[in-house]
Amino acid sequence: MDIQDKTVIGWREWVRMPALGQAEIKAKIDTGARTSALHAYFVEPFELDGRPWVRFGLHPRQKDTEVQIECEAPVIDQRRVTDSGGHAEMRYVIATTMVLGDQAFDAEVTLTDRENMLFRMLLGRGALKPRFLVDSDQSFLLGGSKFQPPGELNLS
Template identity: 45%
Template sequence: MTDPSPSVVVGWRECVGLPDLDVPALRAKIDTGARTCALHVDAQWRFLDGGTPWVGFRVSPGGGRVVELRAPVQDEREVVDSGGHRGVRVFLRTRLRLAGVEREVEINLADRRGMRFPMLVGRSALAGLFAVDPSRSFVHGRAPRRSTSSLPTP
């Protein structure tokens, strides 16, 4: 019989990666109050590829780097943010790397401008594998801070 308890302890903030999107490191808030993950995008646009809906988007993962990405749209649905505001968001599925563990998760694309963390990791991504210790942070290493400018630093 296997132990059903989570085996990896994470802090309330951690460094995560999105390997399928070529984003090796992002600062993320671990938020068990949120159901899904949210990724800050600077811009997003919709298009069709072979008749299938896709989304293009720009992210600033840190160090002044800006990356333009694209992914198939998995879903589009209403989300209620922490302030109680409702809005329709695009969802995609991709791999999330947290504490050396990779799993496929659902991520919605959001405008998190003004938030301290470009990524929010919700409880569905944590379920069964992770336990959160809210007294700790960056247990598994730090990610670069997001630049306030999109220009590379000398």
Template identity: 45%
Template sequence: MARGARTLDTVGWAELVALPDLDIPFVRAKVDTGARTSALHAIRLHHFEKDGREWVRFTVPARKGRSKHRVEAPLAGIKKVRSSNGETQKRFVIRTRFVIGGKRFRAEVTLSNRSQMGYAMLVGRTALKNRFLVDVSHAYMQGDTPPEGSKS
């Protein structure tokens, strides 16, 4: 290894991701290096102003054994995103903390209705860059239980 180089943790093609700022202990996510930005399944999106700043309110639909979750977060922007079917959509963007395995970091995530997708979240390459290597032959390389300390 080159002097000063650091080793990166390895993730599989699917991982558990905690979003503590949103009070989401974990979500099953597909890791997708073909997607630039991460995306979270969200419905009932509402853009509003609070304390002179733009915010977005949304619902994260229920998972097995859990109720739906209403969230408010400062709006980081609006992006045009080309979806997997080739259509361009405008999406709300927030910045939030991610926890994958033992690694904590902040990254952007777009809010999108992913009800037709197999995973409620997609982790894109900008969140992965300089943090993780991807081994597409495995899933849940960071563990198949919720990340340690994901409620913090």
């Protein structure tokens, strides 16, 4: 894919994951992270048809624990992930479809407790390539604003 064919995104964008309850989540674009990370406030492994799955809760909005979505997904891996502070943990990895603007694509996502983090999701470079370029001086180039996902009505 040539550079002119790539979509330019800002350092934060709204991401929708149709298989995980259609929630729109404000994500920080993190080109330093290989894999994307999603906030999960509980993670329960189980088996379905002899395959490993995981059930987890998702709080899609920053600083909001009222909105809760319970999700289930097949586990594709478990990986040791080291965060930017140097702390390592084993995480479940799922694959899900993500939608950014008008592009839908599959990406790997690790599940971790991000309750005390500013963003409930980090979008890593594995999800970004080969389709996006990041303008680190911009935000929400694909729509929405700091407080509203794209398409959500402003009733105030």
